[in-house]
Amino acid sequence: MQIHRIRGNDMNDALRRAKRAHGDGAVVIGHERTSDGGITLAVTVDRTRREAPAEEGPAKPARTPKPAEVVRHPSATAVKPAKTSGERTGVARELADRMAAAGASAAWIDRCLGAIDDESEEHPIDQVGRKIGESFGVARMPRTAGLTRVLALVGPTGCGKTTGLIKIGARLVRGGHPLRFASLDSRRVGAVEQLEAYAAALRVEARALTDDTPLDAETLGTRGCEVVLLDTTGRPEADCARLVELRRNLEASGGEAELATFLVLPATLERAALQSAISRFGDLRLAGCVITKLDETPEPAHVLEYVADLGLPIAFLSDGRDLGRSLHRATPEAFADLFLRGKLS
Template identity: 25%
Template sequence: MVIKKYTANNMNEALTRIRHELGKEAVIISQRKIKRPGIKGFFSSKLIEVTAAIENSTLGSSKKAEEKQSDDLFKESLHNFKRVMSKEIGTKKETEPAENNQLQAEVAEMKELLNKVIKNTDKGEAPEDELLTLIKDIDIDVQFYEELKTKVGDEDISDKFRKVIEDEIEISKDELSGNVVFVGPTGVGKTTTIAKLAGKLSLIDKKKVGLITVDTYRIGAVEQLKTYAEIMNIPFKVVITMKEMEEAVESMKDCDIVLIDTTGRSSKNTMQISELRAFVQKANPDSVNLVISATTKNRDIKTILEGYKELEYKSVIITKLDETSVYGCIYNIRKISKQPLRFITTGQNVPDDIKAPTKSDIIRFIFGEEALC
């Protein structure tokens, strides 16, 4: 078996070199991110180091010679080891201390040599297949492995994998209008996202915008939106009861868009979700958007998305992309929610750090070709 390490800018580049040098039969043993050499390594993106291997039967005669050399070395080392051990055991009682020490040193040397040879032979566990390695590297949930394996197949895995992911990403084409409700767990950035959208719609797109909040649980949330509303000179209402929701919506019927903030609720608390649904229905929404953070753990994404289905959200906003370095969660969220992606947020600046992404933007994020940190 021939084992080689490759250093490249990304996985696609590494796989191209591996296929060129070792052929399509090569398998990926391991991969890791490493810093670039020199002072520039502290300020630029990391390289990826990939270890690949291939059976010698698939290579030319020169490769077979390498394997034969490795086998010969192993056999010679084993023979020497047995010889030294046999010599030590047979003469242990008769040798002088100095000679005994010399024999022990030889044994130690043989053990070290054997360990080095064994590490370079195919004695360990079988390496993961290429697709599983790619999935784990970009943090796509392994629950999708079997489905992706069926679609990708066994040849040109890297290129086909990218195409499959691209085909499954959907971006919302609908324009925001009417009463727009935002729901999601506490701490995902709903209020800041609404402030960014209010600024973009009113200051840049010149729309007539209104703001309503039912988020009276968090101290400061109401004041935050109120401050933004005053700066942008747009109407603002705080709602506590469902009757007040009706009145607030009615008072802003002349607005092009009314952005409605809601209280963060636990997706596992069905009573809270039902209460929130009553408020949402009173708002008579034209669209409901689920806001979820890119920092959410994979095992929690499904719980959140399933728990909020009762609110009938039709698009998803993914926040805090600047707070993570891998973006496979975008695929996970899209796949589980089965709803299109409407916006992403990439920082705290209002109203700048929000974007209606293209499919190309999302693919570059997922495959590590674009990063925010």
């Protein structure tokens, strides 16, 4: 029996996500409160009851689901009965083939192609592109006067946290935003030096925070910065504990700085590795995710479907090692490109 961990902000939210991800066959076998007040469900799937995940809305056990959702999932709106792959002709068939080549599942292809209105004057490719784009949440970090955002990247070793932070930093420096780097990865040989070298090139300060440094606004140096970019070690036990401590201290010190944690997921990860990353870092209150290494797979739809089904908004997309050009803000158009062309344009 395979057990899936589904995280939600509260019980209703978690149940709705479970139904979305696993359809009517989702059976909750346990739940626990997370350190930040959310809920993690342990869910298994009753194959005899499993249907295509939720076409008709919220999970049955959820009494009054909140209407506001970060992610507008394809299942959130009613769709026409999808034509089966054998019935598709012309443009619909070509679009289905393109989505399949990008790694999209049959359920997603059916839902997205179900959006084609033959009577519409809009070209089917635009209709399907819009439907794909609407299926994702985009994580936004609006600027607030007097508030420093501490943006932490977490994720498995080698997923692209440090290079991702440097790319975000380079972008912010170009936009004239005052910032600083900080790193919890002070034990690994060369890790701090790597960050410091890039920070120096950007003329930005970088702070190494050792394991015994208390984490708060002062040690991070939030004063005068719009953003502090915080690098982590890739060790879930250590990073989760430190970020919970940091959030608590920032909240206790009057709210001049706020932590936003993003999970970094390479598009190359297999499903089991994605599940492992989510279950090891998913107890943190995640503001969203960053998808990296989109240039290393022709099938980016795998990881994208996975995060959409979890209800995790996406902040950035990365498709290369180049520090100046390979980081892109997530947009509906970018998601459509990834599903219909297998890459960003």
